[in-house]
Amino acid sequence: MSEMQNNVKIQVEDFSLEYSDGVESLRSITLPIFENQINVWLGPSGGGKSSLLRTLNRLNDLTDVKTVSGRVLLDGVDILSPETDVIALRRKVGMVFSRPVSLPMSIRENITYGLELAGERSKTKMEETVERCLHQAALWDEVKDRLDSSANALSGGQKQRLCLARSLATEPEVILLDEPTSGLDPVSTLKVEDSLQKLKEDYTIVLVPHSIQQGGRTADYCAFFLQGELVEHLPGKQMFTNPQKKETADYIEGRFG
Numbered sequence: 001m002s003e004m005q006n007n008v009k010i011q012v013e014d015f016s017l018e019y020s021d022g023v024e025s026l027r028s029i030t031l032p033i034f035e036n037q038i039n040v041w042l043g044p045s046g047g048g049k050s051s052l053l054r055t056l057n058r059l060n061d062l063t064d065v066k067t068v069s070g071r072v073l074l075d076g077v078d079i080l081s082p083e084t085d086v087i088a089l090r091r092k093v094g095m096v097f098s099r100p101v102s103l104p105m106s107i108r109e110n111i112t113y114g115l116e117l118a119g120e121r122s123k124t125k126m127e128e129t130v131e132r133c134l135h136q137a138a139l140w141d142e143v144k145d146r147l148d149s150s151a152n153a154l155s156g157g158q159k160q161r162l163c164l165a166r167s168l169a170t171e172p173e174v175i176l177l178d179e180p181t182s183g184l185d186p187v188s189t190l191k192v193e194d195s196l197q198k199l200k201e202d203y204t205i206v207l208v209p210h211s212i213q214q215g216g217r218t219a220d221y222c223a224f225f226l227q228g229e230l231v232e233h234l235p236g237k238q239m240f241t242n243p244q245k246k247e248t249a250d251y252i253e254g255r256f257g
């Protein structure tokens, strides 16, 4: 597959970020994120993966950032511009965190909550959304008979898929996943990975995997980050079998990180 055939959904251009305590977290990153693909970001701790992920839906606005430079183009429009409607951006670019936070309400309400906040009143629309999102997150079969019981009773893996389902309710275009399966057992992990394979047909996915193996299983494209720099960006297959840079090979073969 050549990059020519891939649609760029988000283009990160010469992007740098420095935190207020003087930590330079990202240096001059240029990186495309391809539409309807699983874009995996890999690298040792502190490399800047979460910082860049947060940038894509402007969550870094809430942290102590000193300087930011460069551009992040979503469908060609710079989301870093002061004119960006950040609420609308976050609806378009959803985020799932590594600790599943289910809200203290029913399974159904966990999904409709965001829609209600957005002013949705139609019962039919709500019901359709609950079913669609639970199917997409590969959770429907396990919870369809207990939609009105408390989400707290779900297992960790089910909660994580519920968070995924919730992020789909407001119909985002891009889903950001920061180590979404850390702390899950292997069976739940594979279920989440399976649902990502289905989701990429409709969404653009950026995944920071919780292990190198997960990266290898899921990546259509893979970027390797090391200490704030992008070392290389390759099709997933090539990245995990024949990386071009020594640092990447060392990391993938488990020599550091």
Ligand SMILES: Nc1ncnc2c1ncn2[C@@H]1O[C@H](COP(=O)(O)OP(=O)(O)OP(=O)(O)O)[C@@H](O)[C@H]1O
Pocket: 019, 020, 021, 023, 024, 025, 043, 044, 045, 046, 047, 048, 049, 050, 051, 052, 063, 064
């Ligand atoms: N809110 C913050 N304030 C100050 N420095 C931060 C903040 N968040 C991250 N950093 C620093 O920025 C650098 C990159 O951190 P980041 O969390 O983006 O890395 P990461 O690749 O996601 O690491 P990990 O694999 O451990 O999650 C680190 O040096 C980190 O200490």
Ligand SMILES: [Mg+2]
Pocket: 049, 050, 051, 178
């Ligand atoms: Mg991180």
